[in-house]
Amino acid sequence: MAKRELKNIKGFSLIELVVAIALASVVFIIVGSILATFVTQNTKSERQEMFEQAKNDIVMELSNNIRWGKDFVVTEDTLLIDGNKYHVEDGHFMKNSQNLTMDNVSVKKIEVFNVSTDPNLVGVDMTLVLADRNYPLATDVIHLVVSQRRTDVSN
Amino acid sequence: MKTRKNQKGAVTLILVMLMAVLIVFLIAGWQSRLLLSLHRTRALSDILLLTYHAESKIYDILARFLGGYPNAFDFPFTSDEVLPDGTKLTTTGKEEGNLKTLTVTTKRLFGTTNLEITKEETETESEFLHDTHIVMSLDCTASMGEKACPTCSTSRMDEQKKAVLNFLNELETTEGHERIKVGISVFELKSDWLYTSYAADGTPTGVAVRPDSPLSLNDIRSAVNNGFGHSGDTGSKACRKIFTYTSVGSGLAFMHDYLRTTATENLDQVEILITDGVPNQRIPYSPCPENIFCPGTPGLCGSVPGWSCLAGKSGSACTPYARDFLRCTLADSGTNWTGEAGAVNGVSNTGARDPEVDVYTVTVLDTPSSSGELENFNKVTSIFDTYSTEYYPLSEADKLSEKLKLILEKIITKVNRYQIKRVVPTPIR
Numbered sequence: 241m242a243k244r245e246l247k248n249i250k251g252f253s254l255i256e257l258v259v260a261i262a263l264a265s266v267v268f269i270i271v272g273s274i275l276a277t278f279v280t281q282n283t284k285s286e287r288q289e290m291f292e293q294a295k296n297d298i299v300m301e302l303s304n305n306i307r308w309g310k311d312f313v314v315t316e317d318t319l320l321i322d323g324n325k326y327h328v329e330d331g332h333f334m335k336n337s338q339n340l341t342m343d344n345v346s347v348k349k350i351e352v353f354n355v356s357t358d359p360n361l362v363g364v365d366m367t368l369v370l371a372d373r374n375y376p377l378a379t380d381v382i383h384l385v386v387s388q389r390r391t392d393v394s395n
Numbered sequence: 396m397k398t399r400k401n402q403k404g405a406v407t408l409i410l411v412m413l414m415a416v417l418i419v420f421l422i423a424g425w426q427s428r429l430l431l432s433l434h435r436t437r438a439l440s441d442i443l444l445l446t447y448h449a450e451s452k453i454y455d456i457l458a459r460f461l462g463g464y465p466n467a468f469d470f471p472f473t474s475d476e477v478l479p480d481g482t483k484l485t486t487t488g489k490e491e492g493n494l495k496t497l498t499v500t501t502k503r504l505f506g507t508t509n510l511e512i513t514k515e516e517t518e519t520e521s522e523f524l525h526d527t528h529i530v531m532s533l534d535c536t537a538s539m540g541e542k543a544c545p546t547c548s549t550s551r552m553d554e555q556k557k558a559v560l561n562f563l564n565e566l567e568t569t570e571g572h573e574r575i576k577v578g579i580s581v582f583e584l585k586s587d588w589l590y591t592s593y594a595a596d597g598t599p600t601g602v603a604v605r606p607d608s609p610l611s612l613n614d615i616r617s618a619v620n621n622g623f624g625h626s627g628d629t630g631s632k633a634c635r636k637i638f639t640y641t642s643v644g645s646g647l648a649f650m651h652d653y654l655r656t657t658a659t660e661n662l663d664q665v666e667i668l669i670t671d672g673v674p675n676q677r678i679p680y681s682p683c684p685e686n687i688f689c690p691g692t693p694g695l696c697g698s699v700p701g702w703s704c705l706a707g708k709s710g711s712a713c714t715p716y717a718r719d720f721l722r723c724t725l726a727d728s729g730t731n732w733t734g735e736a737g738a739v740n741g742v743s744n745t746g747a748r749d750p751e752v753d754v755y756t757v758t759v760l761d762t763p764s765s766s767g768e769l770e771n772f773n774k775v776t777s778i779f780d781t782y783s784t785e786y787y788p789l790s791e792a793d794k795l796s797e798k799l800k801l802i803l804e805k806i807i808t809k810v811n812r813y814q815i816k817r818v819v820p821t822p823i824r
Contacts, residue, residue, distance in 0.1 A: 271414075278421055282428075289432060296439055307446075308817045389450070393457065393813040394525070 287372050291380040294345045294370055298333055299384055301340060302326065302366065306386040312362040314354040319364065333368065346373045356387065363387040438505035445501040445508040448482050452499045453510045453815055456486075460514055460813060470495060498818065509818035516811050527663040528606035529806065530578040530653060531559065532586065532646035533623075534670040535634035540626025541671075544791035551671050551759060551792040552631065556623045558669075558795035560616055565803055567612050575807070576606035577615060578653070582646030583628070584638035584676060584690065584699070591618045597635025607657060638699060640691035641672040644720035647747075647754070648680045651724065654752055664752045665806050667799070671759040671792065673775045674717035678702070682747035683723035684739055689713035712737070718774060723747050725754065725782035732782070735774075746782065753784040755802045759792045 252260075305321050306312075313320035318327045325336055331346035332339045341347065349369040356363035365385050372378040459467040470490035477483055483502040488495065495514040500507065539552040549557075559579065566572050579589040591601030591614060602608050604618050622633035629635055650666045658664060676691035677683075679702060688702040691713055696704035708716070715738035722732040726746025734742050748754060756779045763769040779786045785805065787798045 278425070282425075285428060285432070289428070289435075292432070292435060296435065299439075300442065303446075304817065389815065391815040393461065393815075394811060 287375070287378055290342065290345055290372070291370055294333075294341050295380070295382050297340055298368065298382060301335065302364075302384060303386045306362070306364050307389050308391065309362075309388060310391075312354075312364075312388065314352055314362065314364065316352060317350050319352050319366070328368075331373070341370075344373050346371050346376075348376075348379065355385070361388045361390060434505070441503040441505040442508070444480060444482060445503055445506050448478060448484060449499050449501045449508040449510045452484060452486065452501075453497075453512050456497055456499070456512055457813055457815070460811070468495075468497070510815065511818050512813060512815045514811055514813050525574065525663045526661060527575045527665060527806065528578065528654065528657065529575060529665045529667065530580060530606065530650045532580045532582055532650055532666065532668045533559070533589075534641075534646075534672065535581040535583045535627045535631060535637060536641050536670075536672050537626070537628040537630075537639065538672050540628070540630055543793045547791075547793055549793070550625050552623060552626050554792040554795050555669055556619060558799045559619050561796045562799040562803055563612050563616055563619075565800055569803075569807055572612075577604075577612075578606040578608075579604045579615065579619065580646065580649055580653075581622075581633050581637060582642065582649065583634060584640055584642050584645065584678065584695065585636075586645045586649035587633075587637055589618055589622045589633050592621065593632040593635075597629075597632050599636075605653065638695060640676050640695070641670070641674050642676045642678055642691075642717060642720065643668070643670050643672075643674040644680070644683065644717065644724040645678050646670075647721075647724035648678075648683075651748055651752070655749065658749065658751070663806075664749075666748075666752060666754040667802060668754065668756045669759075669795065670757075673760070673771050674714075674721050675711075676713045677716045677720035680720070680724070680747070683720055684734070684742070684744060685716065687716070689716045691717070714771070718778060721775070721778050722782060725756070725778065727752075727782075730782065753806075755785045755787070755805070756783040757787045757789060757795065757798050757802075759789045759795070761790055 302319075305324070309321040311320075311322050318325060320326075325334075327334055328347045328350045331348070333341045333347050333350075347368055348371045349367070351367045353365040354362055355365045363385070364387075366382075368382040368384075370380045370382065456468075468488050470488045473485065473487045475483070475485050481503065485500045485502075486497060487500075488497045490496075493516045496511060497513075498509060498511045500509050533555055534551075539555065540550050543549045543551050543554040547554075563577065566575060566577070569575070580586055581589055587599075588603035588605055590599035590603055591610070592599075594600050601618070602610060602614075604610060604615055610618075622631060624631040627634050628639060646668055647666070650668075654664045654666070676695075677687070677689050679686050679688050687705055687708055688699070689708045689712070690696060690699075690704065691710065693704070693709040696709050715735050719732075719734045719738045722734075723744060724747050726732045727748040727750035728745050729750045730746050731743045732746060734740050734744065758776065758779060760772050760776070763772050776786075776788055779788070785802070787801070789795065789798065
């Protein structure tokens, strides 16, 4: 009786199992690849956005203040505008003691030149090399050239 | 059997839904990140455009002021415009006393930029006083020997001399006067500098009183006292070598030629001309047509080395030429003047004066004795009034001192300061 009942229960054949496993593998490989691509792309774009954000913040801050600043002191790694000191400290781009860059971005290198040919006006040529603190091989460069505007004129 | 099939279908459905939810989340996350990145790029490009447009406008306004168009704006005003790239640009102007303020606001979806320019006419302060060269051209004609006024005991020449000396004294009391240099020239037919000393026949033996000569105000005062007598023409040493009759344009042309050679970017240049007569002759001067020698008396034809008269171009025929010469030398190169009948005759020309050089003119014209003289006076005063920077008509020479004092005040207070600054909008709380 018991033997008969077992015979009546239909199972999966070996071929069915192999086909199912193969199909499942294909599906998992495809989904896995897509997920891996998403994750990689996501990391890349996150890093790119991080650099973009840092660049925007620094470019906006400096370009406005260089344009309309009055008193300048330009040394090779420091820029002093109207008493505000822009410099790099512990890999952070600082305005006085305020950090202008996010914690996951570090500034590896800073170079500042006065490229103006007019002795009365300053033209700043600044290069900053940014790096990802979690993956230091990923870098980006900010190259900023801004001139001080002539704001006092008399005739 | 049926139940098991239903179970399989439910599991498949749940799996598909899970996959769909996962994909939706991934796409949504990806898209929001994409949008954020797009907005960030857009914001930066907006700010660049805003800055560019606001700066362009503000320096355009500055150029209008510096270019000599002080009335380009009718204060107070507000003007709005939409630029071709969609930027909204608003300019507002307000005036409080000597202070004019123009604010330029540019707006786009992701930003606003405010720039402000202020124009202030400051009082005399040495630190703002510019290096200035003032050249005077004084009338040396014979009529300068006439009485300064009906009740005066002094001559016009005496009053002119006194006015110049007072001008120099006044200048000396001005803070920062070291930056203002004075030159003095004279005119009749020709024009020349006043010199510090002369031979008895009027031949210069000293140093020319030019702004670039190393002369102190005392030296210039001595030169004035020495060079001018009680009357013009042969009555003053400074006037003996420049022939006779009146060519006012010669005095102006002489000053223009000198100032053109010494012009520099940060140097203000001013001309002051004093005359008691109406022009009745002209000299050859290429910037001013017709480029001829036309003396007020035929006796001068052949008397002036290098210049000869054309047939019929002497005596009273020269009066219209003399007025056209005055128009041409007084008008600046950005202004047109039209020649009158009998001379340049309806032809439009530009002036010979550098528009950066201000010219202040003073005439001493007594009451006309005939309708013809009145007409002539009116033509001449109209020319001075139209083409001078400032014109001061006088009927009596004893008022010359106060007019020159007024001119000095105009020159040394005419310092405009322009300041441009970025206005950071106050955040709305």
